[in-house]
Amino acid sequence: MGARFSELAERLxxxxxxxxxxxxxxxxxxxxxxHRGSRLPEGGVDPAAVVWPRSTEDVSIVVRFAAAxxxxxxxxxxxxxxxxxxxPSADSIVxxxxxxxxxxxIDRASNRATAEAGIVLEALDRRLRKRGLTLxxxxWxxxxxxxxxxxxxxxxxYAGYLxxxxxDQILGFEVVLADGTVVRTRPAVRSTTGLDLKRLFIGTxxxxxxxxxxxxxxxxxxxREEIHAFAIRDFPRGLASLVRIYDDGLTPAVMDFEETFPGPSLPWRSEGGPPILYLGFAGSREVVAASWRVARRRLRAAAAQSFPDREAREYWRTRHDIIYAHDEVAPGVTRADVRLKEFIFDYVHVALPTSKILAYRRSGLAILRRHGVRPIGFGVWTQPELVSLEVLRSVGQDRTAARAAVATAVDEIIRRALALGxxxxxxxxxxxxxxxLMTDELGTGLEVARRVKAALDSAGTLNPGKLGL
Ligand SMILES: Cc1cc2nc3c(=O)[nH]c(=O)nc-3n(C[C@H](O)[C@H](O)[C@H](O)COP(=O)(O)OP(=O)(O)OC[C@H]3O[C@@H](n4cnc5c(N)ncnc54)[C@H](O)[C@@H]3O)c2cc1C
Incomplete structure (x- = not known):
C-alpha cells in the first residue's frame, strides 16, 4: 500500500x-x-487506486480524501x-x-423499490420477481x-418505449457531492417544487x-408478453408501418427493426437478407390481443411475413448474451478484444425526427463509402425515432489509421444527424x-453545463473530462 493511501486504508x-x-x-x-473508432490512445492507464465502498459514509470519506x-x-x-x-486517469481513484x-x-402495492447503486440490474430484477414485480x-x-x-x-x-x-423510472435518490455532502431527494412520482434536483444526476x-x-x-x-418476428420487404416500408403503429397509440414492449448489409460477417452476426422486425406487447391478455390485431393490420401494408414462433423465442432468450463478450478471458483482456482483433467495429445511436430517418440513412451510407468503412446494420429500436447504424472496417496494415478513419466517418455521420435536427x-x-462533439451538440448550452459543474465541483474532482466537463 503506497504511503499516501495508508490513512484511507486505515479508515476504510x-x-x-x-x-x-x-x-x-x-x-x-x-x-x-x-476495437472502436477513436483518435485517443487505445490502451488505458492504471488509476492511482481502486476503492470498494460499503456505505454512503465510505463514499463521502473517499470523495473528501480525493479532493484534499x-x-x-x-x-x-x-x-x-x-x-x-x-x-480512469493516472491521478484518479476508481x-x-x-x-x-x-x-x-420493496413496496409491492406502490410498485416502487429502493436499492443501493452498485446492485447489478439482473440481481435487482430477480429480487423484484420474487414479489411479483419486474425492473x-x-x-442488453x-x-x-x-x-x-x-x-x-x-x-x-428493450422495453424503453413502454x-x-x-x-424516467427514478423517483428519488441519495447522492454524494464533490465536497462529501450527502443529498437526498424526496421520492415522488411528480412534484412542482422548483428545480428537479434529481435530473442533475441522471445521465451526467x-x-x-x-x-x-x-x-x-x-x-x-x-x-402476458407476446413477441413475434417478421421479414419485411424493405426498410422504408417497414418504417412507415411502424410509424403508423405508434401513431395508432400502441405501446410496444419490444421493437427492434434492422436491415443488415451483405459482406464479410462478424463471427456472431448473419448479414444480408430482408430487414427483420421483432415486435412485442405486454399487459393483460385483452390488451395484448387487441394490440396485435391493430399491429398486424398495419404490418400487412408492409407485406410483412411471419417467422415461426421459435425465431422470436430465441431472440428473446439470447437477448443478453452479447454482454458476456465483455467478460475477461485473461487479466485486462475481454472476449471482445480477442474476437475483434482484426476489426474496427463501431456504431452510432442518434435520435431523429421520423421524417428525416430515410435522408439520414442515405447520407450515412454515402459518408461510409467515402471513408472506406462498411455499414453492417441500420435500424430503429424501441421507437421509430431511435436510430442505429453499425459499421466495420478491417484493421489492415495500420491499426491507428483504421481507428482514425472510422472515427472520422462516425463524427461526420453524427454531425449529419445534428444537421437534421x-x-x-x-x-x-x-x-x-x-x-x-459536445459543442456541436449543446452550442452555448455547453457553457451553462460548465457553470453547473463549476458550482457543484469547482475543483473538478468528479469524473473530469467526461461529457466535455
Ligand atoms: C454489449 C453491450 C450492450 C449494451 N447494451 C445496452 C443497452 O441495451 N442499453 C443501454 O442503456 N446501455 C447498454 N450498454 C451500455 C452500458 O451497459 C450502459 O451504459 C450501462 O448503463 C452502464 O452501466 P455500468 O454499471 O456498467 O456503468 P459503468 O460503465 O461502470 O459507468 C457508466 C457511467 O456511469 C458512471 N457511474 C457509474 N456508477 C455511478 C454512480 N453510482 N453514480 C454516478 N455515476 C456513476 C460512470 O462513471 C460512467 O460515467 C451496453 C454495453 C455493452 C458492452
Whole structure:
C-alpha cells in the first residue's frame, strides 16, 4: 500500500482499497475499447487506486480524501459503459460501487423499490420477481450493468418505449457531492417544487455527484408478453408501418427493426437478407390481443411475413448474451478484444425526427463509402425515432489509421444527424468518446453545463473530462 493511501486504508479497511500492482488491470478501460473508432490512445492507464465502498459514509470519506489530495474520482458500476465514461486517469481513484448492492425496500402495492447503486440490474430484477414485480429497464447488458451506471448514462432497454429510460423510472435518490455532502431527494412520482434536483444526476456520468441509492418505479409482471418476428420487404416500408403503429397509440414492449448489409460477417452476426422486425406487447391478455390485431393490420401494408414462433423465442432468450463478450478471458483482456482483433467495429445511436430517418440513412451510407468503412446494420429500436447504424472496417496494415478513419466517418455521420435536427446519442452517453462533439451538440448550452459543474465541483474532482466537463 503506497504511503499516501495508508490513512484511507486505515479508515476504510485494507480489503476495501487496492493500489499499485494490486490494482486489477480490468479497471484501465470500460467497454470503450481498442476495437472502436477513436483518435485517443487505445490502451488505458492504471488509476492511482481502486476503492470498494460499503456505505454512503465510505463514499463521502473517499470523495473528501480525493479532493484534499488533488486526486479525482471515477465512479465505476459494471464497467460496461461504451463511451469511456468510467475510464480512469493516472491521478484518479476508481470507486467501484458493487459492494453497495443491498435492496433496501420493496413496496409491492406502490410498485416502487429502493436499492443501493452498485446492485447489478439482473440481481435487482430477480429480487423484484420474487414479489411479483419486474425492473422494467432491460438493457442488453442487464447481467453486468449496475443501477448506478444505468442512472449515470440514463440508459434505455428493450422495453424503453413502454417503461421509459432508467432516468424516467427514478423517483428519488441519495447522492454524494464533490465536497462529501450527502443529498437526498424526496421520492415522488411528480412534484412542482422548483428545480428537479434529481435530473442533475441522471445521465451526467458521475460528473456532478455519486449516486449511492435510488428509489424507482417498478412494474407488476405482465399477465402476458407476446413477441413475434417478421421479414419485411424493405426498410422504408417497414418504417412507415411502424410509424403508423405508434401513431395508432400502441405501446410496444419490444421493437427492434434492422436491415443488415451483405459482406464479410462478424463471427456472431448473419448479414444480408430482408430487414427483420421483432415486435412485442405486454399487459393483460385483452390488451395484448387487441394490440396485435391493430399491429398486424398495419404490418400487412408492409407485406410483412411471419417467422415461426421459435425465431422470436430465441431472440428473446439470447437477448443478453452479447454482454458476456465483455467478460475477461485473461487479466485486462475481454472476449471482445480477442474476437475483434482484426476489426474496427463501431456504431452510432442518434435520435431523429421520423421524417428525416430515410435522408439520414442515405447520407450515412454515402459518408461510409467515402471513408472506406462498411455499414453492417441500420435500424430503429424501441421507437421509430431511435436510430442505429453499425459499421466495420478491417484493421489492415495500420491499426491507428483504421481507428482514425472510422472515427472520422462516425463524427461526420453524427454531425449529419445534428444537421437534421437530431441528437448525437440516445443511449450510451458521451464519456470521452464523444466529448469533442459536445459543442456541436449543446452550442452555448455547453457553457451553462460548465457553470453547473463549476458550482457543484469547482475543483473538478468528479469524473473530469467526461461529457466535455
Ligand atoms: C454489449 C453491450 C450492450 C449494451 N447494451 C445496452 C443497452 O441495451 N442499453 C443501454 O442503456 N446501455 C447498454 N450498454 C451500455 C452500458 O451497459 C450502459 O451504459 C450501462 O448503463 C452502464 O452501466 P455500468 O454499471 O456498467 O456503468 P459503468 O460503465 O461502470 O459507468 C457508466 C457511467 O456511469 C458512471 N457511474 C457509474 N456508477 C455511478 C454512480 N453510482 N453514480 C454516478 N455515476 C456513476 C460512470 O462513471 C460512467 O460515467 C451496453 C454495453 C455493452 C458492452
Amino acid at each position: 479497511g485494507a480489503d476495501q482499497i487496492a493500489t499499485d500492482s494490486a490494482i486489477p488491470p480490468r479497471y484501465r478501460l470500460d467497454a470503450f475499447r481498442a 489530495a488533488g486526486l479525482s474520482i471515477v465512479p465505476w458500476g459494471g464497467g460496461t459503459g461504451l463511451m469511456g465514461g468510467a475510464r 470507486l467501484d460501487m458493487r459492494r453497495m448492492r443491498r435492496v433496501l425496500s 422494467g429497464h432491460d438493457p 447488458s442487464r447481467p453486468r450493468a449496475t443501477l448506478g451506471g444505468a442512472i449515470g448514462t440514463n440508459g434505455i432497454g 417503461r421509459g429510460t432508467m432516468g 456520468e458521475g460528473t456532478l455527484g455519486i449516486v449511492t441509492s435510488a428509489t424507482l418505479r417498478v412494474f407488476p409482471i405482465p399477465e 437530431g441528437t448525437m446519442e440516445y443511449v450510451h452517453g458521451v464519456g470521452v468518446k464523444l466529448a469533442h
